[in-house]
Amino acid sequence: MSVVSVKILLFATLRSKYKTRELAVECDGTLLNMIENASKILGLEFIDDVYDRKEGKVRDDMIIMVNGRNIKDLKREITLKDNDVVAVFPPLAGG
Amino acid sequence: MPRGYMGKILRVNLNTKSLKVEPTSEEVARKYLGGKGYAVYLLYKYLKEYEKAGISPKDMDALGSENVLIFATGPGTGVPGFPSSGRYHVMALKSPLTGSIGSANSGGEFGPFLKFSGFDAVVVEGASETPVYLAIVNGEAELRDAGSLWGKNVFDTCRILRNRVNGKNISVACIGPAGENLAYMAGIVNDEHRAAGRTGLGAVMGSKKLKAIVVSGEEKPPVAKPKEFAEVSKRCLDALKTNAVTGVGLPIYGTAILINIINTAGGLPYKNWQTGVNPDAEKISGETLAEKYLTSQRSCWGCPIGCGRVTSVKSGPFQILASEGPEYESVWALGGSTAIKDLDAVVKANHYCDELGLDSISMGSTIAAAMELNERGYIPQEDLQGLDLRFGNAAALVEAVWRTAYKVGFGKYLALGSKRLCEIYGHPELSMSVKGLEMPAYDPRAMKGMGLNYATSNRGGCHVTGYTVSPEILGIPEKIDPLKAEGKAVWVKIFQDFTCVVNSTVNCLFTTFALGMKDYAELLSAVTGWDLTEDEILKIGERIYNLERVIINKYGYDGKDDTLPKRLLEEPMPEGPAKGHITELEKMREEYYKLRGWINGVPTKEKLVELEIEL
Numbered sequence: 139m140s141v142v143s144v145k146i147l148l149f150a151t152l153r154s155k156y157k158t159r160e161l162a163v164e165c166d167g168t169l170l171n172m173i174e175n176a177s178k179i180l181g182l183e184f185i186d187d188v189y190d191r192k193e194g195k196v197r198d199d200m201i202i203m204v205n206g207r208n209i210k211d212l213k214r215e216i217t218l219k220d221n222d223v224v225a226v227f228p229p230l231a232g233g
Numbered sequence: 234m235p236r237g238y239m240g241k242i243l244r245v246n247l248n249t250k251s252l253k254v255e256p257t258s259e260e261v262a263r264k265y266l267g268g269k270g271y272a273v274y275l276l277y278k279y280l281k282e283y284e285k286a287g288i289s290p291k292d293m294d295a296l297g298s299e300n301v302l303i304f305a306t307g308p309g310t311g312v313p314g315f316p317s318s319g320r321y322h323v324m325a326l327k328s329p330l331t332g333s334i335g336s337a338n339s340g341g342e343f344g345p346f347l348k349f350s351g352f353d354a355v356v357v358e359g360a361s362e363t364p365v366y367l368a369i370v371n372g373e374a375e376l377r378d379a380g381s382l383w384g385k386n387v388f389d390t391c392r393i394l395r396n397r398v399n400g401k402n403i404s405v406a407c408i409g410p411a412g413e414n415l416a417y418m419a420g421i422v423n424d425e426h427r428a429a430g431r432t433g434l435g436a437v438m439g440s441k442k443l444k445a446i447v448v449s450g451e452e453k454p455p456v457a458k459p460k461e462f463a464e465v466s467k468r469c470l471d472a473l474k475t476n477a478v479t480g481v482g483l484p485i486y487g488t489a490i491l492i493n494i495i496n497t498a499g500g501l502p503y504k505n506w507q508t509g510v511n512p513d514a515e516k517i518s519g520e521t522l523a524e525k526y527l528t529s530q531r532s533c534w535g536c537p538i539g540c541g542r543v544t545s546v547k548s549g550p551f552q553i554l555a556s557e558g559p560e561y562e563s564v565w566a567l568g569g570s571t572a573i574k575d576l577d578a579v580v581k582a583n584h585y586c587d588e589l590g591l592d593s594i595s596m597g598s599t600i601a602a603a604m605e606l607n608e609r610g611y612i613p614q615e616d617l618q619g620l621d622l623r624f625g626n627a628a629a630l631v632e633a634v635w636r637t638a639y640k641v642g643f644g645k646y647l648a649l650g651s652k653r654l655c656e657i658y659g660h661p662e663l664s665m666s667v668k669g670l671e672m673p674a675y676d677p678r679a680m681k682g683m684g685l686n687y688a689t690s691n692r693g694g695c696h697v698t699g700y701t702v703s704p705e706i707l708g709i710p711e712k713i714d715p716l717k718a719e720g721k722a723v724w725v726k727i728f729q730d731f732t733c734v735v736n737s738t739v740n741c742l743f744t745t746f747a748l749g750m751k752d753y754a755e756l757l758s759a760v761t762g763w764d765l766t767e768d769e770i771l772k773i774g775e776r777i778y779n780l781e782r783v784i785i786n787k788y789g790y791d792g793k794d795d796t797l798p799k800r801l802l803e804e805p806m807p808e809g810p811a812k813g814h815i816t817e818l819e820k821m822r823e824e825y826y827k828l829r830g831w832i833n834g835v836p837t838k839e840k841l842v843e844l845e846i847e848l
Contacts, residue, residue, distance in 0.1 A: 149493050150486055153520060199477060201708060206499050206810025208706075211714040225497045229477035231707050231746045232488030232519075232540075232561045233700055 142167050144218050147225045156180045167218045201227040236457035237308030237760040243352045248359030252374050257353045267307030268739035270777040272324040290787040295329035296440035298360035305354040308761050309738040311345030312454050314466035317741035319534030320344045323429040330417040330433035330650045331669035333785045336692040337434050340533035341427030346404040350450035361442040370400050370449045379444035386588045387422045400449035407445035408435045409590025411638035415439050416648035418595035426557035430592035457762030465755045473537050476747035483540040488561035490519035499809025500679030504572050504624050505601040506665045509676040510809040513574035517564050551581035559583035565674035566597025578627035582634050589638035598671035600633050602651040611658045618642040662799045668693035679811035680705040680715035685725045685821040688795045691781045699728035718817040722824035730774035776844045779836050792834035
C-alpha cells in the first residue's frame with residue numbers, strides 16, 4: 139500500500155489539549171492508520187479521543203471532515219490521498 | 234390560571250397614558266403557551282380589530298402609533314429549575330425593516346424579572362408625544378418621564394434606571410440612540426449586552442417614545458407538580474451539564490466556536506456572500522476569541538450553560554476595558570461578511586452595537602452590502618462623505634456603526650438596511666436578505682436546508698426559525714448530508730414548529746442540543762399541571778407558525794416572497810466543498826408547502842381548521 143501525506147487540523151478542546159493547530163502525517167490512506175500515526179506525535183490518548191476501539195471505527199460524536207466533507211456524509215470507506223486536509227472537531231454547536 | 238404563569242398581563246396605552254391589568258387567559262395559554270405564541274395570538278386580534286375599523290394591514294405604518302409591541306414571557310420563564318429559562322420574546326404587528334411581523338428574542342435577566350414583577354406580558358399600544366419609561370415594581374406599574382434619559386446610550390440608561398429602582402431583581406430593557414433615531418435595524422437591549430436585536434423593534438420603541446422598561450420584584454411563578462418537576466428538572470439539568478456541546482463546548486468557547494467548522498464546510502459567507510470560504514476565518518474564530526479576548530463567562534438567569542462571553546481588547550486603537558461577546562453571528566456579520574480579519578475591530582464594532590442599540594447581524598450585513606456596492610462603483614463618492622467602505626477596512630467598519638446609529642452622513646443610508654440601500658443604488662440583488670431581513674452566517678449553497686428555512690421564515694432571513702445547521706453540519710440529533718436538497722422539507726417544518734414551542738415556553742434554543750421534545754413536554758406538564766404530550770406541543774408550535782403566517786399573508790407576503798437572493802439561487806459556489814452548488818429552492822419549497830398544507834405560501838382553510846385556529 140502506498141504512503142500518502144495528509145494535513146490534520148485540530149479545533150476547540152482538541153487544539154487546547156494537544157497545543158497543536160495542525161500537523162502533517164504520513165499514513166497508508168486509512169483513517170485508522172492516520173490516527174495511529176498522529177498519536178505518535180500527539181500522544182497515545184489521541185487514539186481514544188477520536189477512535190472507538192470497541193466499535194472499530196471513528197467515535198460517533200467526533201466531527202471529522204475530509205476536504206470539508208463530513209465522513210458520515212461520504213458513506214463509503216475513506217481512502218485518503220496526498221495533500222488531503224482532515225479537520226477534526228469535538229462535538230460543538232452555537233448559533 | 235394554570236401554574237407557571239403570573240396570571241396577569243399589563244396593557245399600556247401611550248396615547249392616553251393609561252395602564253390596564255388583564256388576566257392571562259387559560260384558554261389562550263393552553264393553545265398558544267406564552268411568549269411568542271401568546272403574542273402572535275394577541276397581535277392577530279389587534280389586526281382583526283383594525284380591519285373592522287377599516288384600517289388595511291398593508292397600509293399600517295410600522296413606526297406609526299397603530300403598531301403594537303409586546304414583551305412576553307412563557308410558563309417556563311423564571312421558574313427556578315426550568316433549565317435556561319432566562320429569556321423573553323418581543324413581537325410587533327409590523328417591522329419597520331421588513332414590513333413583515335416583528336419578532337426577536339433575548340436572554341439575560343429581563344424575562345424572569347418581568348415575571349417576578351408580577352406580569353406574564355406587557356402590551357404597548359399607541360405612542361407618547363414625549364419620552365417616557367415604564368417602571369414595574371412588585372406588581373405596580375407606572376409611566377414616568379424619560380426626558381433626561383433621551384439621548385443616552387444603552388449602558389448609561391441601564392445603570393441610571395437600575396439605581397432609580399430600589400428593589401430586588403432589577404432589570405432594564407431599553408433602546409439606545411439608534412432606536413431613538415429610528416434606524417431600521419435598531420434593537421432592544423436588556424442588561425447592557427443582551428439584545429432582542431432582529432427586525433428593528435428598537436425603532437418601534439423609539440417611534441413610541443418609549444425609552445425603557447425597568448422591572449423589579451420578588452414574586453416567583455408557582456409550579457403545579459413540584460415533585461414531578463424536581464425529577465424532570467434534575468434530569469434535564471444533568472443532561473445539559475454532561476452533554477459535550479452544552480456542558481463543554483459552549484461554556485469554554487461560546488458560540489463563535491462555529492466559525493471554523495462552518496468555514497471548513499464551505500458555508501461561511503465572505504465578502505457579502507460572494508463565496509463561502511473565508512481565508513482569514515482562523516483570525517476571527519472562537520478559539521482566537523477564547524485565547525486572546527476572553528476574561529470570563531456570563532450566564533443568563535437560571536442557565537447551566539453559560540455561553541456568554543465577557544471580553545476585553547487590551548490595547549490599541551480598538552481598546553475596550555470590558556465588553557460582552559461577540560457571538561458567532563456578530564463575529565461573522567461584522568467580521569466575516571465584511572472581510573475584516575482584525576478581531577479587535579470586530580469586538581469594538583459589536584460593543585458599539587450594544588451601546589447604541591443596533592442589531593449586529595443586520596448592521597454588519599448592511600455594511601458588507603455597501604462595501605460591495607462601493608467596490609463595484611455603484612455609490613457616488615460624495616454620498617460616502619469620506620467613509621472608505623472597502624472590504625477589509627476595519628476603521629471604516631467601526632465608524633459606520635456609530636454613523637448608522639446617529640444617521641450621520643452615509644449612516645442615514647445604512648440605517649435603512651441592506652434592502653433599501655441596494656434598491657437606492659440600483660442593485661437590489663446585492664442585498665443578502667429575505668423579506669428584507671438580512672440573513673445570518675450560513676450559506677445555503679453549502680447546507681440546503683437552511684435555504685428553505687430562510688425562504689419560508691415568517692420574519693424573514695433568520696437562522697433561529699428552523700436551525701437545520703444542527704443536523705446538516707453538527708450532526709444533532711443525527712447527521713444528514715448538507716449538500717442534498719432531498720428530504721430537507723420535513724426537517725425544516727419540524728424545526729420551525731418546535732422552535733415556536735421553545736420561543737413560547739420561553740427558554741433558550743441551545744437547550745435543544747441536549748434536550749428533546751419529550752423533555753419539553755414533561756417540563757411543561759409538570760410546571761403547568763396540563764398533561765402535554767410530544768405530539769400536542771408540536772401541534773401548538775405548528776399552530777403558532779400558521780397563525781403568524783396568516784398575519785404576514787395579510788401584509789401581502791406569500792409564495793412569491795418565500796425565496797432567496799438571486800446569488801444563492803443562480804451563482805454556483807465558486808470554491809470549497811460546496812463548489813458548483815446552488816440552492817435548489819423550488820423543489821424543496823414544493824415539498825415543504827405540501828407538508829405544511831399551504832398553497833403558494835398561504836395556509837389552506839382545512840389546515841387552519843385542523844389546527845383549531847379561529848379566524
